[in-house]
Amino acid sequence: MLTVKGLKKSFGGVHAVRDCNFTVKEGSITALIGPNGAGKTTVFNLITGLLRPDAGDVRFKGEPLTDLQSHEIFHAGIARTFQLLRIFPKLSAIENLMIAQPGSEGMFDMFTKTKRIRDEEQTKHERAVEYLRVVGLEKKKDLKGGDLSYGQQKLLDIARCLSTEADLILLDEPVAGVNPTLREGIKKLLVNLKKQGKTILLIEHDMNFVMGMSDKVIVLDHGEEIAEGKPSAVKKNKKVIKAYLGE
Template sequence: MTAVTAPLLQVRSVAKAFGGNRVLEDVSFQVEPGEIVGLLGPNGSGKSTLLNLVTGFERIDQGEVLFEGGRIDRLPAHRIVDRALGRTFQLPSMPTKMSVIEVAMAAATARHGFFDTLLGTRAAREAEERARVEADALLKEFLLTPVRDLPSSALSGGQKKLLGIVCALMGKPRLLMLDEPTAGVHPNLRNDIVQALQRLNRQGMTIVIVEHDMHFIREVCTRCIVLDRGHIVASCRPDELSSNERVLQAYLGGGRAATESEKVNA
């Protein structure tokens, strides 16, 4: 018999409101190991809120979130990171007085113990050296070695996004969630991000991406989940987006038939 693999992430009947604004309503989906899933939807559809709920930066009002079969929706964000679920941010903010390599190494602190680091124990020194080796390898993989010793705040927007991915990977995640990794990124760096994510996925990384760039979604994702006004309206392959009526209505508001596929195909 073929072994059945349990979903890596399960979101069950999740709802969230801010005051009288119902942002998410009865949202349910799951992510299987090895997938690259695009989380799409027009502005205000609830994508970033959903990402924040899954990663512990907001508390759900109802429903539950399970990672590797265990509930995580009651955990603070740093405990969710400890469970091997990493994320990046749409507008990464970098420390002004830390170099790129220092930021990457700091992202591994939780793994080798904050207090040990402060006390300078032998174990902490050994862990620091391992973290330096890991950080250097990731900086090389994401083409950041030339800026390794520069202040992280001096990086371009695209380089900061790459460093954000490096920091998330320093936590050894089994699921990586990315918030608009190509927004405002130079086309050359965008291609680097595409190749890096494809490489990570080939190595076994499961990835969820909040993104507006349809070309990027088609290049990278194996499946798309589409939100509209707080509800999931589609779960399909990227090549099915332009023929899915509910997706077209979500992006065009039920608008013109003559141009209904333009935005989805843009």
């Protein structure tokens, strides 16, 4: 579904990503792991168009993404979350989700398509409530995003990403700083989503979290892929152990 070929990006003299190749199969959970500074988030930013690659090719369902703008990539069917949360602090929790739903958003649509907007808002609201319920935030729906706790903001970000109906979901450290109970909750959620046919690519530091549910693990170090395969195989790979634990 997603193919990354020869992806390169450097910032000044730092080669954040050099020659990164991998594929993500439809309907799978793929984990992108690696030590700090390995270039994982940069890869996400390159896929979602927030950064332009120096070289290489990213294809989604066979179509090239590298020339598209971020908002066009979203409409192609890719949604993401951020490691440093990027919820809208002054919008309420429910509005944070409603904004991710499709609908007409022209400046004067309220004057010209009043009826349609009203119906759409109804649908958006229902769907937003549904996804807030999935992450257990339905009672907080009228609170401002910025007034939620860190963990709740994290869930809100995930809920917003899931509610988009994107085919491919990119999650940047979805359980970092999240307590063990909630962690299990998120895990179940992701496994359920996979059953519903969604494709997930996630970045995670917590090996145990990743190992239990991924179909495939890709290990990055210094911007290069050093291992790829089933979780059990990757776990025993010498290069991976070295990258994580040193010599």
